[in-house]
Amino acid sequence: xxxxxxxxxxxxxxxxxxxxxxxxxxxxxxxxxxxxxxxxxxxxxxxxxxxxxxxxxxxxxxxxxxxxxxxxxxxxxxxxxxxxxxxxxxxxxxxxxxxxxxxxxxxxxxxxxxxxxxxxxxxxxxxxxxxxxxxxxxxxxxxxxxxxxxxxxxxxxxxxxxxxxxxxxxxxxxxxxxxxxxxxxxxxxxxxxxxxxxxxxxxxxxxxxxxxxxxxxxxxxxxxxxxxxxxx
Numbered sequence: 001x002x003x004x005x006x007x008x009x010x011x012x013x014x015x016x017x018x019x020x021x022x023x024x025x026x027x028x029x030x031x032x033x034x035x036x037x038x039x040x041x042x043x044x045x046x047x048x049x050x051x052x053x054x055x056x057x058x059x060x061x062x063x064x065x066x067x068x069x070x071x072x073x074x075x076x077x078x079x080x081x082x083x084x085x086x087x088x089x090x091x092x093x094x095x096x097x098x099x100x101x102x103x104x105x106x107x108x109x110x111x112x113x114x115x116x117x118x119x120x121x122x123x124x125x126x127x128x129x130x131x132x133x134x135x136x137x138x139x140x141x142x143x144x145x146x147x148x149x150x151x152x153x154x155x156x157x158x159x160x161x162x163x164x165x166x167x168x169x170x171x172x173x174x175x176x177x178x179x180x181x182x183x184x185x186x187x188x189x190x191x192x193x194x195x196x197x198x199x200x201x202x203x204x205x206x207x208x209x210x211x212x213x214x215x216x217x218x219x220x221x222x223x224x225x226x227x228x229x230x231x232x
Contacts, residue, residue, distance in 0.1 A: 001110065001117040005077035014083040021087060062214040066221055067091035074098055076110055080121065088128050092171065097124050184227040189220035 004010065036046055064085055071081030071094055084094050101120050102109050112120070135142075176183045193216045200208040 001112040001114065002076055004114055004117055005075055005080055010079050014079050017083065018086055062218060064091075066217050070221075071095070074109055084124065088132060089124075090128070093128060094124055096174075097127065180231045181224060181227045184231070185220050185224045188223040188227075189216045192216045192219045 033046060037043070068081050068085050070091060071085065072078055074095060075081055075098070081094075083089075085091070098109060098120055101116070101123065102112065105112065105116050107116070172186070175186045193212055196208060196212045196215060199205050200212065
């Protein structure tokens with residue numbers, strides 16, 4: 001497993017994929033920039049938007065960096081976590097799937113055979129793509145139905161609420177029941193998120209909304225040191 005996870009071939013494949021995605025992003029940036037100029041938006045305005053977007057993307061991305069280091073500990077490799085969290089990935093999904101498969105195989109991650117590790121990689125990739133594949137035929141219609149006529153129906157709010165409640169129903173019981181330290185970290189993050197959300201509503205603190213997830217993850221993971229010392 002370690003040999004495959006840290007192999008030169010895996011590294012090359014990941015680098016090629018990331019370069020492709022970066023190139024595609026730059027192509028879309030160029031198209032958007034050109035279209036904005038055609039609409040009469042000044043270059044100065046566009047440059048200010050690009051600069052502010054770049055600055056406000058740094059701190060929120062810290063939560064992804066934290067997740068990256070967490071996955072490195074799970075896979076004992078930089079390459080696969082680098083790929084998973086750079087494309088279509090989620091820390092909670094990746095760790096849950098790898099843990100469930102390792103349990104079903106009756107081994108820990110570092111004891112997996114090449115075949116078992118391959119199954120983990122395939123399931124992570126294919127499972128995460130399911131939502132994306134659904135959006136190809138239905139995404140545009142769903143977006144248009146949500147945005148067109150705001151006063152016609154409230155189903156969009158019901159759909160959003162049901163989606164969030166489903167996530168809570170799936171993940172929260174597993175976290176609370178599974179481990180005391182894990183539960184304490186989650187509750188710490190919950191308190192931090194609520195406090196930051198209240199502060200963000202105050203005048204002059206609206207900018208904090210962009211950083212709540214990053215701060216919550218960092219403080220929550222830092223608190224794990226305390227909870228491990230108390231309950232570990």
